[in-house]
Amino acid sequence: LTHLLTLEGLPKLTIEQILDTANQFVSFNNPSREVKKLPLLRGKSVFNLFFENSTRTRTTFEIAGNRLSADVINLDIQTSSTSKGESLLDTIDNLVAMQADIFVVRHKTTGASEQIARHLPSYVHVINAGDGTNQHPTQGLLDLFTMRHFKKDFTKLKVAIVGDVIHSRVAKSNIYGLATLGCQDIRVIGPKSLIPSDLDLQGVRVFHSLEEGLKGVDVVMTLRIQKERMEVGQVPKGEEFFRQWGLTPERLALADKGAIVMHPGPMNRGVEIASEVADGPQSVILKQVTFGIAVRMAVMSIVAGN
Ligand code: CP
Numbered sequence: 001l002t003h004l005l006t007l008e009g010l011p012k013l014t015i016e017q018i019l020d021t022a023n024q025f026v027s028f029n030n031p032s033r034e035v036k037k038l039p040l041l042r043g044k045s046v047f048n049l050f051f052e053n054s055t056r057t058r059t060t061f062e063i064a065g066n067r068l069s070a071d072v073i074n075l076d077i078q079t080s081s082t083s084k085g086e087s088l089l090d091t092i093d094n095l096v097a098m099q100a101d102i103f104v105v106r107h108k109t110t111g112a113s114e115q116i117a118r119h120l121p122s123y124v125h126v127i128n129a130g131d132g133t134n135q136h137p138t139q140g141l142l143d144l145f146t147m148r149h150f151k152k153d154f155t156k157l158k159v160a161i162v163g164d165v166i167h168s169r170v171a172k173s174n175i176y177g178l179a180t181l182g183c184q185d186i187r188v189i190g191p192k193s194l195i196p197s198d199l200d201l202q203g204v205r206v207f208h209s210l211e212e213g214l215k216g217v218d219v220v221m222t223l224r225i226q227k228e229r230m231e232v233g234q235v236p237k238g239e240e241f242f243r244q245w246g247l248t249p250e251r252l253a254l255a256d257k258g259a260i261v262m263h264p265g266p267m268n269r270g271v272e273i274a275s276e277v278a279d280g281p282q283s284v285i286l287k288q289v290t291f292g293i294a295v296r297m298a299v300m301s302i303v304a305g306n
Pocket of ligand 1: 056139266
């Protein structure tokens with residue numbers, strides 16, 4: 001694996017290698033450990049380039065890089081020379097001249113990471129940290145890791161993805177990853193306006209009733225409404241959306257009684273999810289965040305490890 005740009009077409013063996021490697025790092029990340037760092041990226045430089053905002057992804061990449069002994073540089077895009085008109089690829093060339101080894105890139109434009117990867121010399125790696133509405137592969141992988149941790153066997157899982165699927169790169173990465181790992185029952189639930197019409201992967205079922213779609217599922221993944229990717233007039237009103245599509249304790253009761261609740265964050269409480277559910281016993285939302293460190297350590301060590 002030279003770059004991680006998408007989960008579409010990523011072989012099952014590669015996904016399993018990443019999840020298995022992450023599993024080793026989960027125990028390493030125990031706060032009581034004596035050894036704080038592994039030397040797998042010693043001498044390497046990781047550049048975090050976040051052209052869109054982030055709390056979880058950027059920070060866990062930074063922690064992951066530090067735990068692998070890399071030098072991590074967070075370029076502050078707001079104060080960088082991109083504001084003076086420097087192009088994306090000129091910025092990249094200058095950072096390669098500073099001996100970058102890994103770029104972690106979030107950008108509003110679909111395909112931005114792929115464009116950078118095509119431009120780079122073969123010894124420099126790109127990890128897509130979210131490109132437009134297209135892909136967020138490390139989020140998809142940490143979600144798969146979380147499902148495997150709690151539910152073990154993908155072939156028996158029923159997974160429901162709820163809300164603004166059409167603008168969600170997280171949903172798309174999850175759908176490809178789940179299908180590759182053998183999940184037979186992937187459901188997307190939401191209003192017609194927020195569900196893509198081209199869900200061409202076999203096995204993805206569309207529900208326009210939350211109550212119908214949630215019946216018997218093992219995993220419920222709720223999604224934020226991505227206002228920043230909508231025209232002003234398209235943005236649903238929070239309270240109205242919650243009445244029809246919000247995950248409440250009553251609606252969660254329609255899922256399997258052992259169902260887990262996931263959310264990639266950031267959450268809008270009272271819009272796509274009720275606080276009682278987000279903070280309730282079935283929620284694994286903060287476990288997803290913690291597992292994100294191990295998964296990102298795994299991805300970086302596999303693409304560029306010593
Ligand atoms: N899940 C996710 O990508 O969160 P951030 O936008 O905070 O990175």
